[in-house]
Amino acid sequence: MHVFAEDHAPHGHMHIVFDNVRVPKENMLLGEGRGFEISQVRLGPGRIHHCMRSIGQAEKALDLLVKRGVSREAFGKQLVWLGGNVEIISRARIDIEAMRLMVLKAAKAMDVLGNREARVWVHMVKAMVPERVCQIIDQAIQMHGALGVSQKTPLAKMYASQRTLRLADGPDEVHHLVVGRSEIRAAESSVDDVSETMVWRS
Ligand SMILES: Cc1cc2nc3c(=O)[nH]c(=O)nc-3n(C[C@H](O)[C@H](O)[C@H](O)COP(=O)(O)OP(=O)(O)OC[C@H]3O[C@@H](n4cnc5c(N)ncnc54)[C@H](O)[C@@H]3O)c2cc1C
Numbered sequence: 417m418h419v420f421a422e423d424h425a426p427h428g429h430m431h432i433v434f435d436n437v438r439v440p441k442e443n444m445l446l447g448e449g450r451g452f453e454i455s456q457v458r459l460g461p462g463r464i465h466h467c468m469r470s471i472g473q474a475e476k477a478l479d480l481l482v483k484r485g486v487s488r489e490a491f492g493k494q495l496v497w498l499g500g501n502v503e504i505i506s507r508a509r510i511d512i513e514a515m516r517l518m519v520l521k522a523a524k525a526m527d528v529l530g531n532r533e534a535r536v537w538v539h540m541v542k543a544m545v546p547e548r549v550c551q552i553i554d555q556a557i558q559m560h561g562a563l564g565v566s567q568k569t570p571l572a573k574m575y576a577s578q579r580t581l582r583l584a585d586g587p588d589e590v591h592h593l594v595v596g597r598s599e600i601r602a603a604e605s606s607v608d609d610v611s612e613t614m615v616w617r618s
Pocket of ligand 1: 419429580581583584585586587588589590593
């Protein structure tokens, strides 16, 4: 099994063929038809955990980006002062801090409200963090030029790993679907409340 052109077997991802496998009944977890519940229990904290690690990757990428930008000159200036690089650095820092607060809020919601009630928060961070972190790593690669895609920095591997995270534990679109749908339903129920009030008033 290759992930982003890297051979992942046997330590990472692999294809497993189940050929005529029989599993004893007493090995069943939780109960018949309840497999999805098990995966749901794992997915909430798992997604938050992925986002925490992604923020660490963003910190690393920004650190490398700035260090490269101040240590290399082109056209008589440090790279950081060329083009829109100051703003790229500023936006990355602002977004890392915003992501950190969002993930903290999602984790707090999970502690206080529980898995089910906190799920929209979990979907929000999973929709936002890997996509933005991918972009920050991409910008760090750009600041390094050819070095950024070589084996001399960890950036290429970091990018591949973040990019797959936009699929693993659900693609971005599905997380946006949950967040958007929850927003629309809340608006619809408040519209219902208003129309009920209007009927009552009339
Ligand atoms: C490195 C890696 C590790 C993984 N690890 C695990 C794991 O540990 N456990 C596990 O269970 N799975 C794991 N997965 C699988 C992952 O959860 C699925 O790949 C992912 O949910 C997408 O499903 P799919 O590949 O079948 O694509 P599809 O379901 O075919 O989706 C393809 C594309 O269609 C679009 N799409 C799908 N649904 C919607 C929608 N509702 N609205 C809008 N667009 C949509 C999206 O763009 C999506 O990327 C892993 C995947 C990768 C790449």
